[in-house]
Amino acid sequence: MTMADKSANPSALDISDDELSQLLSQAKKDLTCLETEKKKKKEKDSTSKNKGRERSIPSLSVPLRLDDGNMSEDSRLISIDSETGMARIDVDNMYKTTSNLSQKSSITAEIEGKNAHPDPTIKRMTAGEALKQREKTAGKNWFGIKAPTMTPEIKNDLRVLQLRNVLDPKRFYKKSSSKELPKYFEIGTIIEGPTEFYSSRLTKKQRQNNLVDELLADKQSRDYFKRKVGEIHARNYSGGKAWYQKATGGNAKNKYKGVQKHSHQFKRK
Structure with a gap:
């Protein structure tokens, strides 16, 4: 420091070396604190970005949807953690599905065996019997x-x-x-x-x-039927032999023949 500087800034002459060292150490501490805070912020930002990436990965691989009862057995084995968003395999359900598959396979085998070897006591219907059954x-x-x-x-x-x-x-x-x-x-x-x-x-x-x-x-229906039957008979037998006999009171020829028969019988006696 020159004499001109000292004359221009007289307050600088009052600071001692110890005070300068203290000021330098305090400035260094402040710088280190700022650097540590910046590092912590960077670490937090990086961890949050990594978590977002981890959560977005299972959504691409496993579709998030509600179980409507029509999902396959393999999709029911996979469950998604709500906190981490990672996919997990349910071991208990896996064992249950394997046992169900074994039961289904045994049932299908029994059915196939019955179809392959039908019961001889059960008689199948013929075409004629099936037709009669349908006509009932x-x-x-x-x-x-x-x-x-x-x-x-x-x-x-x-x-x-x-x-x-x-x-x-x-x-x-x-x-x-x-x-x-x-x-x-x-x-x-x-x-x-x-x-x-x-x-x-x-x-x-x-x-x-x-x-x-x-x-x-029913009396009214009886009277109506009787009247209608009489009209039908009168219409059908009009001009015929029965109608002529009823109109004239009998046939004259038939009456004469009857009288002749009676007279012949009387003479013979």
């Missing part, structure tokens, strides 16, 4: 309606239903297109509701076994 019902499209055994009462009821357009004069029914009786049908009874107890309920005496008996038990 109308099929799935018709809700499996069965073909009941035909009895005379059921036949009469079906014929009455075919002629329903003639039975009731005050109600119109479409005429049946086919004359053959149906093969598949169901018979049931109508159950009246609680509000129809007095209006449309039949008593035990009024209830009949079939439709024909119900029609014959």
Whole structure:
């Protein structure tokens, strides 16, 4: 330091060597502290980056999705840790799946053995038997309606239903297109509701076994049938022999022949 510097900065002359050494040591400590803090920050940043990379790796290799029950056995063995994000293999489930696979293989082997060696006591149906079995019902499209055994009462009821357009004069029914009786049908009874107890309920005496008996038990229907049958007979037999006999009170020739026979018998006696 020159004399000119000392004259320009007179306060510098007051600092001793010990104070300068203390100041230098304090500056060195501050520098070391700053360097250590910078190193710690760098280490923290590097560790956080590494953790982010480690978490992103399993998402690429193993898709994160919910178990919907349709996952394969291999995917169910893999579980992902929520904290680290790493994939792990469940050893317990692995042993369970292997045991299930062994059971399935044994079951399939038994089934294949049964198919290879069928039971001789079980008889397979022939084509004719299968056809008869199918003809017992109308099929799935018709809700499996069965073909009941035909009895005379059921036949009469079906014929009455075919002629329903003639039975009731005050109600119109479409005429049946086919004359053959149906093969598949169901018979049931109508159950009246609680509000129809007095209006449309039949008593035990009024209830009949079939439709024909119900029609014959009704007086109005009987009178109507009798009148219609008389009209049909009058229309069919008009101008014929029976109609002529009924109109004239009998045939004159037949009466004369009868008188001649009686007269001949009287003379012989």
